[in-house]
Amino acid sequence: MPLYCNQGHKNQNGSRFCIECGEPLWLPAGEVLEKRYRLVRQLAAGGFGRTYLAENLHRFNERCVLKEFAPQVQGDHELEKAKELFEREAGALYNLKHPQLPRFLEFFQAETKTGVNCLFLAQDYIEGDTYYDLLRSRGSFSEDEVRQFLCKLLPVLTYIHAQKVVHRDIAPDNIILRSTDKMPVLIDFGGVKQVAATVVSRFTGLGMPTLIGKQGYAPEEQMRQGKVYPNSDLYALAVTALVLLTGKEPQDLYDSYKGTWQWRKEINVSPQLEAILQKMLAYQPGDRYTNAEEVLQALQTPLQKIPTLNISQLRTINILGRKPEPTRNRQSPENQTHSTKTQVMAANANKPIKLNLGWLRPLLMKAITVGLVGLAATSAWVFANAIMRTPSLNPxxxxxxxxxxxxxxxxxxxxxxxxxxxxxxxxxxLVDDSFHRQHPDLNGRSLKSDAQDAALRNDWFTIAEQMLDKLEQAELSPAIRRRLGTYTEKDYTTWHKQANQGQLGNYTSDELTRQTNQKFYRLFPEERGKKLKLNTLGQIWYAIAAERVNQQKQASQ
Structure with missing residues (x-):
């Protein structure tokens, strides 16, 4: 049975590339790759390969997505080099762990039934419709719907940008509205496509690599110079918002002669959203928002001004939600330090730890003595007085x-x-140390509660959230996590002796150090080559080592 490419060229059955244009051809449904993945049906086609829905035969036929990369390279050496390039990018995807990103499963090389070696990327299958399909089926979105869409997707960009990853290909067809929870999921990172373009250029002699980015969505610096920044993604997200609002393609909203966006006449949105989109769409990267967090703050900034609060009514906030010390032992508000560098006051390990977050006062109406924080109904948000309730143990x-x-x-x-x-x-x-290392110009000074330090306060919270992400990704047991802050060099000396005495089976102290380093620097690549502080990041290093020791002890029993 003959095969046809998208251009209509006829090919013999079993061909992997079109003999006329070189386009990769589909693999048949039912074919099994590596005795593990059975192809179910075709999902999408791109310039560098094909995407399939598949079943993982080793995981109870769980559905997944296989992305095939067919760079048309000739020879084992060239294919191995291509594989190395793809694995590097696949490694970056593997480290991304977020509920609104498809989980990366593996990258592998497989030989098809026709004897052709191809490279495949396996990821979770996300059940749902792309926003492009939704737009075609239901028409344009309202302002409220687009605002909700942005507010749900911007935290995903905050996360991937913190991991030094830029998506490069944000558009309605690369965002899926997940059926199970109605959350937008970001798919198809452009970095992998860029590697495919580089492979084609380097190993096939077909000229300069293509610059990846969807025409009309990607900003000028990306399409012409191949330069990408975090706010390059913000530009593409803004174009996506315009397309959802208007139902029109980018080329219908952009005046290429004047180099300006002409979308205001198409829709009527609030001045606030208009100003936000305009800034996201600025031609020069330096004129846009710096990061996704700034856009999210702008979207959620109330239009009315928050009234000035009477600080004398406030009390020290207990960030743990523990019962604070009796009132007679507390410092008066006049003597408390306003500081993002939250001050830990503990006479001994048995007394509750109290933190002074003075700069939070302008946003808080009162702190209840049992550790419950109540926030009055001020503009857009309302908080119940149960903020500090004990959550479920699901990080x-x-x-x-x-x-x-x-x-x-x-x-x-x-x-x-x-x-x-x-x-x-x-x-x-831990957070304080990281914050002040990132802001050495502050010389450890306390932050103020005024607008001047708003960005710095935001940085502190961002660092705290990112640190929690990494602690979750470390996959440490609860017992190991509870000991963070108490590990000493004596612990490592003990583990070293146990390894040398054979108490950890064949596991050596050299293996312990190597594997601990490997996992730690996967979480904190920016710390490679630096000396770790024992009482901050050094504690995480020790915790990873402790986890390895416990695993070896259990295995050797």
Missing amino acids: IAQRSPTNTNTAARLQNVVSRRQALQIREAFFVG
């Missing part, structure tokens, strides 16, 4: 919220830290 469920006002972020950080069972004093010190 992944405590992801960064879309509501980024300070009180909400405080609640989220507290809940996630409690769920991980990590000591308050250790966690605060």
Whole structure:
């Protein structure tokens, strides 16, 4: 039976590439790759390969997505080089762990029935419709719907950008509205497509690599120069919002002669949203928002001004939600330090730890003595007086919220830290240390509660949220996490002796150090080559080592 490419060229059965144009051809449904993945049906086609729905025969026929990359390279050496390039990009995807990103499963090389070696990327299958399909079936979106869409997707960009990853290909057809929870899921990272373009250029002699990015969505610096920044994704997200609002393609909204967007006459949106989209769409990257967090804050900034509160009515906030010390032992508000570098005051390990977050006061109406924080109904948000309730022990469920006002972020950080069972004093010190290393110009000064330090306060929370992400990704047992802040060099000396005495089976102290380094630097690549502080990041290093030791002890029993 003959095969036809998308251009209509006829090919013989079993061909992998069109003999006329070189386009990759589909693999047949039912074919099994590596005795593991059975192809179910075709999903999508691209310039560098094909995407299939498949079943994982080793996981109870669980459905997944296989992305095939067919770079048309000739020879084993060239294919191996191509594989190395893809694996590098696949490694970056593997480290991304977020509930609104498809989970990366593996990257592998497989030989098809026709004897052709191809490269495949396996990821979770997301059940749902793309926003492009939704737009075609139901028409344009309202302003409220687009606002909700942005507020749900911007935290995903905050996360991937914190991991030094830029998506590069944001568009309605690369975002799926997941059926199970109606959350937008970001798919098809452009970095993999860029590797495919590079492979074609390097190993086939077909000229310069194509610059990846969807025409009309990607900004100028990406399409012409191949340069990408976090706010390049913000530009593409803004174009996506315009397309959803208007139901029109980007080329119908952009005046290429004047180099300006002409969309205001198409829709009627609030001045606030108009200003936000306009800034996201700025031609020069430096004129856009710096990061996704800034856009989210702008979207959720109330139009009316928050009234000035009487600070004398406030009390010290207990970030743990523990019962604070009796009133007679508390410092008066006049003597408390206003500081993002939250001050841990503990006379000994048996006394409750109290934190002074003075700069939170302008946002909080009162703090209830049992550790419950109540926030009055001020403009857009309303908080019940049960913010500090003990959450379920499910760290992944405590992801960064879309509501980024300070009180909400405080609640989220507290809940996630409690769920991980990590000591308050250790966690605060860990975040403080990272914050002041990133802002050495502050010389350790306290932050103020005025607008001048708003960005710095935001940075502190961002660092706290990212640190929680990494502590979750470390996959440490609760017992190991509870000990964070108490590990010493004596612990490692003990583990070293146990390994040398054979108490860990054949596991050596050299293997312990190597594997601990490997996992730690996968979480904190920016710390490679730096000396770790024993009481902050060094504690996480020790915890990873402790987890390895426990695993080896169990295995050797």
